[in-house]
Amino acid sequence: MSEGIGVGHALPIGGEGRQSVGWWGVMCLIATEGALFAYLLFAYFYAAVNADTPWPPSGPPDLKIASLNTVILISTSGTLWLSEHDLERNRIRRSRLWLLATIVLGVIFVSLQLVEWSNKDFTPTSHTYGSLFFIITGTHLAHVCVGIVALAFMLVWTLLHYFDAERHNVFTVGALYWHFVDVVWLFIFSSLYLLPNLGLTHGG
Amino acid sequence: MQTPRLERVPRFASPQDVAGLEARLERLFEPTHGLRAWLGTVDHKKLGVLYIVTAFVFLLAGGIEALVLRVQLAFPSQRLLSPEAYNQLFTMHGMTMIFLYSLPVLSGIAIYVWPLMLGARDLAFPRLNALTYWTYLFSGLFLYSTLPIGLSPNAGWFNYVPLSAQPYNPGPGIDVFALGMVLLGFSTTGSSINFIATLARLRAPGMSINRMPILVWGTVTASVGNLFMLPAVSLCFFLLHLDRNYGMHVYSGYGGGPLLWQHIFWFFGHPWVYALVLPAMGIASDGLPTFCRRPLVGYTFVALSTVATMMIGYGVWTHHMFATGLSPMANSLIGAASITIAIPSAIGVFAWIATIWTGRPVITTAFLHFAAMIFLFVAGGVTGVMTAAVALDWQLHDTYFVVAHLHYVLLGINLFPVLGGIYYWFPKMSGRMLDETLGKIGFWLSFIGFNIAFFPMHLLGLLGMPRRIYTYETGLGWDRINLVITVGAFLLALGIAVFLFNVARSLRHGRVAGNDPWGGGSLEWSTTSPPPAYNFAVIPFVASRHPLWENALDEGPQRSVVRRGFVLDAGKETAGTTLLDGMPYTIVRIADETYVPLALAVAITLFFVALLFKALWIAAACIIAMIALTGAWMWPRAELGQRRAVRHE
Ligand SMILES: [Cu+2]
Numbered sequence: 001m002s003e004g005i006g007v008g009h010a011l012p013i014g015g016e017g018r019q020s021v022g023w024w025g026v027m028c029l030i031a032t033e034g035a036l037f038a039y040l041l042f043a044y045f046y047a048a049v050n051a052d053t054p055w056p057p058s059g060p061p062d063l064k065i066a067s068l069n070t071v072i073l074i075s076t077s078g079t080l081w082l083s084e085h086d087l088e089r090n091r092i093r094r095s096r097l098w099l100l101a102t103i104v105l106g107v108i109f110v111s112l113q114l115v116e117w118s119n120k121d122f123t124p125t126s127h128t129y130g131s132l133f134f135i136i137t138g139t140h141l142a143h144v145c146v147g148i149v150a151l152a153f154m155l156v157w158t159l160l161h162y163f164d165a166e167r168h169n170v171f172t173v174g175a176l177y178w179h180f181v182d183v184v185w186l187f188i189f190s191s192l193y194l195l196p197n198l199g200l201t202h203g204g
Numbered sequence: 205m206q207t208p209r210l211e212r213v214p215r216f217a218s219p220q221d222v223a224g225l226e227a228r229l230e231r232l233f234e235p236t237h238g239l240r241a242w243l244g245t246v247d248h249k250k251l252g253v254l255y256i257v258t259a260f261v262f263l264l265a266g267g268i269e270a271l272v273l274r275v276q277l278a279f280p281s282q283r284l285l286s287p288e289a290y291n292q293l294f295t296m297h298g299m300t301m302i303f304l305y306s307l308p309v310l311s312g313i314a315i316y317v318w319p320l321m322l323g324a325r326d327l328a329f330p331r332l333n334a335l336t337y338w339t340y341l342f343s344g345l346f347l348y349s350t351l352p353i354g355l356s357p358n359a360g361w362f363n364y365v366p367l368s369a370q371p372y373n374p375g376p377g378i379d380v381f382a383l384g385m386v387l388l389g390f391s392t393t394g395s396s397i398n399f400i401a402t403l404a405r406l407r408a409p410g411m412s413i414n415r416m417p418i419l420v421w422g423t424v425t426a427s428v429g430n431l432f433m434l435p436a437v438s439l440c441f442f443l444l445h446l447d448r449n450y451g452m453h454v455y456s457g458y459g460g461g462p463l464l465w466q467h468i469f470w471f472f473g474h475p476w477v478y479a480l481v482l483p484a485m486g487i488a489s490d491g492l493p494t495f496c497r498r499p500l501v502g503y504t505f506v507a508l509s510t511v512a513t514m515m516i517g518y519g520v521w522t523h524h525m526f527a528t529g530l531s532p533m534a535n536s537l538i539g540a541a542s543i544t545i546a547i548p549s550a551i552g553v554f555a556w557i558a559t560i561w562t563g564r565p566v567i568t569t570a571f572l573h574f575a576a577m578i579f580l581f582v583a584g585g586v587t588g589v590m591t592a593a594v595a596l597d598w599q600l601h602d603t604y605f606v607v608a609h610l611h612y613v614l615l616g617i618n619l620f621p622v623l624g625g626i627y628y629w630f631p632k633m634s635g636r637m638l639d640e641t642l643g644k645i646g647f648w649l650s651f652i653g654f655n656i657a658f659f660p661m662h663l664l665g666l667l668g669m670p671r672r673i674y675t676y677e678t679g680l681g682w683d684r685i686n687l688v689i690t691v692g693a694f695l696l697a698l699g700i701a702v703f704l705f706n707v708a709r710s711l712r713h714g715r716v717a718g719n720d721p722w723g724g725g726s727l728e729w730s731t732t733s734p735p736p737a738y739n740f741a742v743i744p745f746v747a748s749r750h751p752l753w754e755n756a757l758d759e760g761p762q763r764s765v766v767r768r769g770f771v772l773d774a775g776k777e778t779a780g781t782t783l784l785d786g787m788p789y790t791i792v793r794i795a796d797e798t799y800v801p802l803a804l805a806v807a808i809t810l811f812f813v814a815l816l817f818k819a820l821w822i823a824a825a826c827i828i829a830m831i832a833l834t835g836a837w838m839w840p841r842a843e844l845g846q847r848r849a850v851r852h853e
Binding site: 009012013015019020025028031032042046047048050051053129130132153157161162163164167169 | 210212213328329332393400401404405431433434435436439443447451453454457458459460461463464467468471780790792793831835838839840844845846847848
């Protein structure tokens, strides 16, 4: 019986990707954080439906910076994928460069988001829409910042030659989180920016 | 340091064949002793005990609060408590029992028992386990911090706005509640992630998912539920904190409003009830068969109904809001859905009754607690179905009927199985038996006291006494019932006191237990009592649901192997297996003792303290400390198999 279930085979120590416990940990983290953003968007739509004044109060938000930022954030998923792809082929130097590019693009996203905030003609205390707009984009921004810190640690560790083609699970798991932060932005951009501009506003 | 190999063929042998194995594992798994070993521990057995002890301290605190409330209500028109003091005490009582006792005690039991049941040497994330314990402890202290100065939260455990909004409730109480709940949410989320990853990878070879103990099903169902429900409660409290302190308008002004709070809160609140009872039902489902000398009847149905209960539980949150003026269509649908929860619940009840009926029950104290749970579950379930009927709910809403229902459910299906579970596993944890005579005295005191305290509350509710009033006038027909309830509450407390006395006495004077005092069927009974730091000298191989009962049951030719197995002694290691079949898959490395989780818990707590005082620069400093500590934690380690050893080392 015990011989029947795979005694005598070599087993990986720690393991990579789905083999590892770390992969399960980060997938659970992504699930719970995904739920958090779902509740945030629920609050937004609930307030939108129940508002008895125009929603958004000052008309659909301007799309220029937000669209540019969406392109930037999507491209970070690409650069990070390239970085991991190179790492898996032991092209360590190129992997580092792509990772650095991801971090730089992430910082640009944060900076543009701060510009976008300062352009708004309302504040978090103006009205319910203002509160929810800044809370939702702010929560996402905080996640991007956490992601940038994680990517910075990963860059240090690749510079220290910790990872190579066979052993880079910490990198894989960290990258999963960053991709998640990117995907969440697509939901936020669609809900807060695209829908009002498509005319799905309320009371206006 | 030598370069760690990426893979290895684990040796399969019996402990006697490996020279010095046990001494070597002992050194690896328990390198230090004394205070240091507790503050820096990552051992699931130490942390499980810390969890359980801390949860019982909070149970006592919440219980004393309840007794004070009952003294106040024993007679009409009493002035022992001011209305404000009464409001604070019932809020603290509810918050303590629901958040600081009920789930943490189940987590503690699962943290202790899981690896032993699963044939593993620890949980998947031992350092996370330490972090979640310390944040749980600190969040409890945080939530209690304003009690001594009389400024506790006072808007009830579900803390409705606008009662809890800044204009109507200034002072720090609500903010302490709000921030404390977010802090506690981190802890609960972390422990849930730990259980899920442990289930996915750390079961003994051969333990396919249809061979897992029901406690494992219950805990993992609650944990998956937690992942999706906890963000709701953390968010609704955090938004309230922003409204109260930074002038935001999530719950005020147009749009959001009070019902937004109720939706988000109850989207958490109803599933939470199942997180508080499903693991406890699992304790009974695993304990009862041992005392009935037969396997659980209907294992598959019980496991599936556990999952089904949680899933239906996600769709019924507005049954707490029948009285808020939602549409009749919504109320009808949610009322009907709520009633369907009776189906999976009844499956559990019938399985337990059939197990007792067809078994040869041994009436131990643990058995009595599990049997009491079945009785109380049926009683609490019936009143649950009653309040799921919308029209009746309008009559009973906010009366003592609801108080009776929720206590039957939460004490009946949490406290009684927990006490039963402690009678069951105390010998494993301590190496000594709890006294059975004292145990039975304690059981009957608490069971009779419980029913005297809570059954008459149904009548009070039908007679129209609202909950959460600090006193009442004589002549409303409530006087005698209230006095009876108070007497019952003290009897229940006496029963708990006997239990605690029994624990204190048995720790020193209890009969020595031996490995398997009850003749149990699962893996924890195959190791010593208390277990060694490494749990199992070799990782057992499992061939059925009851590895230790195979000869007695003789259900087939297959036999589990517990005397031989994977040796795994090249560091702190345990076996990793596949999700469904439990086939050998990886070698999982376990982290060493470290103070980093404790330090990180301190930094996170200080961050919340800084938020409470709006000391934003201190909060920023705490964030930097948290980043540094997380970096130290995550730093890839060769001994955990996370990186190659570096050239220049
Ligand atoms: Cu409910």
